[in-house]
Amino acid sequence: MINKPTLLLDEGKCRSNIHQMVSKARRNNVILRPHFKTHQSHEIGQWFREEGIDKITVSSLTMAQYFAQDGWNDITVAFPTNILEIETINELAKKITLRLVVESLETVTFLAKHLTAPIHGWIKIDAGYHRTGISATNYDGxxxxxxxxxxxxxITLDGFLLHAGHSYACRSKEAIIDIHHQSIEALDTLKKHFDHRYPPLKLSLGDTPTCSVAEDFSLVDEIRPGNFVFYDVTQSQIGSCALEQIAIAMACxxxxxxxxxxEVIVYGGSVHxxxxxxxxxxxDTFGVMVETKSNGWGDVIHGAYMKKLSQEHGTIHMPSEKITQIKVGDIVTLLPVHACTTSNLMRSYQTTADERHIARMSSL
Structure with missing residues (x-):
């Protein structure tokens, strides 16, 4: 029985999302190295294994340790290397194939001096997102x-890695495809420029919008989407998925x-x-309300959305014709705006089919 904010997971939708991305990677003959930061779960990771996935991406060394404990032995940490964690790096590198991301000489120099076990290195490239990475036109650097x-x-150089995070600002499939082409062109240009000196250079691309919408990945070697495992309202608005593909929802x-x-006030705020x-x-919307059903959720309730959050409170705007159907003690269900942060805050999942509890890294 649900009596507090609970993150629901539709296993069927989740498995379907995984299968579709695996199939796309196979059609393009590229490696799918999914980013596990979205689900952070051993059990959900097993669903990827069942589809033949054996290489993964994570966002921290702690996460790499968590998945290494579950038998994953080829892991890319797609976050600029934190040299202060050199002991953890060396510990992991002795056990698995560890791939780190670098963008500065200071980091490479430090690693060269302090590594006690071999690693692989990706050079992080910035082709428009402007968060981290070295500019794609900075050939000297x-x-x-x-x-x-x-x-x-x-250190073994793998090649160039890029995250086109600015695709999240798109609001059409055409805009997403434009960013996809720009990203691939930037990586391919770099490879052609340096391939004669450092063959064979690999190209790694990763973001859910471009990996969901684009169909041609012939010039890259691997893709690293993560959010696609669940999708969310943002991805639906962008055009990455249909609302029916969103695999998690919050019951409040x-x-x-x-x-x-x-207004309807629910137990479910910014901490959820x-x-x-x-x-x-x-x-400004924090979540979209959907029909609450005994085995999950149904269609969107138009005009009903989360309009305000405080720490524990959530304020839902409800149309007049719908608010009369709600009473104190009811459970209402909302699709989250961002699956990654919502999942991270909630720490575990409850499956819709059998109310099974699925633990995450942060809940263990």
């Missing part, structure tokens, strides 16, 4: 990094009703949903 990695005894108890304001929003026709 990239060349210096490649030389330093090649000169280090315990109703604790108060204010008909004069068309996070503060991520989307602009839905000029309104």
């Amino acid at each position: 990239i060349s210096a990094l490649m030389f330093a990695m090649d000169d280090a005894d315990k 108890p109703v604790v108060a009703i204010h008909k004069d304001r068309n 949903f996070s503060k991520d929003t989307i602009d839905d026709n000029g309104v």
